[in-house]
Amino acid sequence: MFGRDEKLSPVRLTAVQYVILAIFLLLAYGLWQLQVSQSDYYSAAAEENRVRNVPILAPRGKILDHNGRPIVENYRSLTALLLRDSSRDLKADADLIAQGLNLDPKEVRDKIRRFSSLPQYQPIYLKEDITPDEEAFIEAHRTELPELDTIMAYRRLYPLKGFMAHLIGYVGEVSEDMLNQPGFELYTPGDVVGKSGVELQYNQILMGKNGSRRVVVDSHGREVGKPLEEKPAEAGKDLKLTIDIDLQIAAEEAIGDKNGALIAMDPHTGEILAMVSRPTFDPNDFAIRIKRGDWNKLVTDPDKPLLNKAIQAQLAPGSTFKILMATAGWQENIAQTLNVHCNGGAEFFGRRFGCWVKSGHGEVDLTKAIYQSCDVFFYTLANKLGIDRIAKYATTFGLGQKTGIDLPQEATGVMPSEEWKLRNFRQKWFAGETISVGIGQGAVAVTPVQLIRAISAISMDGRMVVPHVADPTGLPPNYLEVNHYTDVKSVPVDENGWNLITDAMSRVLLPEGTAPSAHIPGIDIAGKTGSAQVVSLATRAKHQNNEDLAQNGWFVGFTPRRSPDVVVCALFQGGEHGKLAARLATQVIKAYVDKQRRQPTKVVEKPANGGKTEIGALWTSPDEQGDNDKLQGGRFLIGRPKRSAPLAVAAPGLGGVN
């Protein structure tokens, strides 16, 4: 069967040999290319494979109150992640991982499945902000679960429940737009920068400089051996604010969840002692990454929680403007001798302008016009002064212009004048419009910070300070557009004039004034209420007294009545009458005075369960001297074991302890 049959073609056998030779030459050529011709390129690629630049994150500077008490701190936040390029059966480990990290095993498996189509080197972020127990679990299971790892980042720890949120602002990943702006050129994508408030204004100080480490890594990205080179991170500098936490708490508590704003300022220096805007938001939501739904809710809310009303709300000042009118009238020698009979209204240019007291005030001089807030007196004064003289004084006192406060996006406001109207509306100013301006209505729009600055100047012999929230010492020169100290101006005001005006203001809280209910015994408070129409009374009636159209209540007050220690401005939106705003403001004034007089201002309660505290709270805890009432802000605890836990004590009203 298998005899000596016909032999195969030797030519074809030889051909096969040549084919083999050709194949080997081809392979040898391939090796030559890689190992000889392009060896340098691949050696470099190998080096690049192994050596990685790992950033060392620099913590941002703390934000402190003016006594150095922390308001905003950082915490070391660990994120648990799952490395998928380790050759482990992740799904088999899912139960153990879920148990250790307090997750739902189904959720873990779902995540693994969802990520399975992505490149292997992308780790799965299992859980952000893990607790010390969970961290301990990961450390203890390094060998059993090599695919589990953590990355560390510093996160901002803000006070809870929107405490001081507008002033502090928040941080976020630097955006494409920001990178193109001057001052941000040195940042790289992924950097966390301030996005609003003090965080943005003083970003350059607060933000540290990330360091880096050149390390050798294996294919899982794990470090092997010692780093080749290390450049330590420079932590950001701490920033001391002018805010007094005690006063800030009083302001936050005073305004509660009403709409509006509160500012307390030292009229000598322009230091802002407290600043609140309502409604508020929780900046901790921004600390990791704000959820889309939460963000949409914030930006579509008609009450604009992201707006810092203290510096951004532009509203008619209402009767508080009468202080400016009185000053203007005095300086022009009109107000001294002006006596008006108020019978509930007066007619100007053929139109009747009503006084807020329908029955009228009777005989009114400047003093009575201030504490009774008589509209007719100021209509008359406005008519005598004319718009340009009113605008001149209002502008001198900073209305309708930025105050230069060291917070981003301050609003300008509007102070109308003949020229203003011509420029913006190409229309002539009608003398009748001046009458409304006389009582702070019409086109006048001011921000609370403008108003507090103007009225504080009148109470301070014309000293126009620059309001500011941060201690300017230690700031690089020209960091701020306006210098807190050298740009302080002095407006000449006749001494008798401002003395009379402040005397009249001190009667506002007395029984004959407009806000007797805000009176606080034993404290000499001078102030002025204001109730500003959002729309005309007629329009409002058309809308069935819709609450959104309710009048805004204003109050600017200070104590004592001359060269005051503190000035407070309250805006109570929809508060209908200035006396309600006055009650908010006087609470803050009382807190200030109580503190000066070293009276205990609040009852400090210890939490019943003692241990666990949510992060981002303000609370008191015993310090080294055992002083139990010392307030600390921003420290955090996440149910740590007892040994290091200070007894957390809640600051009332902030609800951080649980």
Add this chain to the structure above:
Amino acid sequence: MSRNISLRDFDWTLIAFVLIICTLGVIEIRSATLHTKFAGVHVKQMYWIAGGLIGMFVVSLLNYHALLERVHWMYIVALASLMSVLIFGQKYLGARRWVKLPGGNHFQPSEWVKLVLILAVAKYFSDLQHRELTWSDFIKAGAIVGVPFIMVMGQPDLGTALTYLPIAVVGLFLGGVRWKQAAVVVLLAGLAMPLAWHHMKDYQKQRLTSFIAPDADPRGAGYHVKQSKIAVGSGGIWGSNSGSQTRQGFLPEPHTDFIFAAFSEEHGFVGAMAVLLLYFIVLMRLTQNAQTAPDRAGTFIVMGVVAVLTFHILVNIGMVVGFMPVTGIPLPLMSYGGSSVLFMFLALGMVMNVRMHRFVN
């Protein structure tokens, strides 16, 4: 027919070169797995080689004519074993290729099917006594390889299935295929390509695309190719003694499919050339044995082994240097793996048997 064969006629030279390659393989397996969870597999590889040598001697004692007479039974068993993989096989990395044997070992039947195919093709062509192939011969020979080819494709294991093709190609070529027939087949294959693409699994497509553009997705499918090229390239002329790409795990599967990359990194161009030369000597020695075979059947058997070995080397080293897509084909004699080692030694056993019969009549 005489059974008077002697171990003296064994191709000791061939075995010596084969064992040198195996030894280099074992050393490289040890070096590549030193600090990994695979540490120690080189000892297992030595057991496989020892087992392979025993298998080789046993096979070399079986008269290949006796094997050829029973090849149709072996062919049926081969198809049955492939069928069993499709039904009972262990699913691993998305493909059923392995059957679990008692004792914890896994066996990949598609490897030994190659042996059967070499014999079956040899039998088919040696029975044809005419020089020129008819179309019907052509189709029949194609079917012998084509049926298991399609079954292995179905596992799916395109790489191993492709290793069956050179058996048929060399068989047809030596069996006297006409140029016209070859041209027609090449043309048809070209037309079938888009169709095959359509039927490929996603990962197979990905491997092919990543082969064409490895930088497009460096840590996805192109990652293997890129890392392999980096490992080989960073070896330079004399080798990189740190062997860092392999040691630090950048090179995937450094002891199996990418063992040549690991070796090239450690021993450089010089080392890689030496290994290529060793393989070349082995192949030339094998073709020489084919030329001196006592009959057509013997020649076909030896050339079948040559075809498979050459194809493996081409595809594996081609993959390592980035000429070929990642197919999961091991480098015979060097890559770690029992099935692959056993196949090579059993195939060499058949070659030995053919050689030992060269003076026998």
